[in-house]
Amino acid sequence: MLTLALLAAPALAQDGRAAFEARCVSCHAADAGAPPGPGPNLAGLAGRRIGGDPRFDYSPALRGAQGAWTAARLSEFLEDPEEMFPGLWMGGNGVRDAAARRAIVDYLMR
Ligand code: HEC
Numbered sequence: 001m002l003t004l005a006l007l008a009a010p011a012l013a014q015d016g017r018a019a020f021e022a023r024c025v026s027c028h029a030a031d032a033g034a035p036p037g038p039g040p041n042l043a044g045l046a047g048r049r050i051g052g053d054p055r056f057d058y059s060p061a062l063r064g065a066q067g068a069w070t071a072a073r074l075s076e077f078l079e080d081p082e083e084m085f086p087g088l089w090m091g092g093n094g095v096r097d098a099a100a101r102r103a104i105v106d107y108l109m110r
Pocket of ligand 1: 095
C-alpha cells in the first residue's frame with residue numbers, strides 16, 4: 001500500500017501530521033472544536049484525562065481509566081492499545097513502527 005511505503009521512509013515518518021492523517025484521521029479529529037467521529041477528538045491531549053472528550057461515548061475500558069495522557073503513556077498505548085486497555089474499542093490501530101509512533105506522539109502532544 002502506498003501509505004505504508006511512505007511511512008517506511010524515515011524522513012517522512014518524522015512528519016507526525018502526515019502519519020496521523022494517514023493512520024488516525026479516519027476516526028479522530030485533532031482540531032479543537034471539531035466533533036468526535038468514530039473515535040474521540042484528540043485536540044489538546046497533553047495532560048487531558050484519559051477518556052476525557054465530553055462528547056464521546058467511551059467503552060467501559062476507557063471510562064474506568066485513571067490518570068491523564070503524557071507522551072510516554074501515549075507512546076506505550078500506541079505500541080499495543082489493547083494491552084493497556086483490554087476491551088478497548090479501537091480495532092487493531094496501534095503503531096508498531098517506532099519512528100512513526102514517535103512522530104505521531106510529538107504531533108498529538110504539541
Ligand atoms: C477505526 C477507528 C480508529 C482508528 C483508525 C484509530 N482510533 Fe484511536 N480510538 C478509536 C476509538 C473508537 C476510541 C475510543 C475507544 C474506547 O472507548 O474504548 C479511540 C481512542 C483513542 C485514544 C484515547 C483518547 C482519550 O480520549 O482518552 C487515543 C489517544 C487514540 N485513540 C489515538 C489514536 C491514534 C494516534 C491513532 C492513529 C495511529 C488512532 N487512534 C486510530 C478509534 C480509532
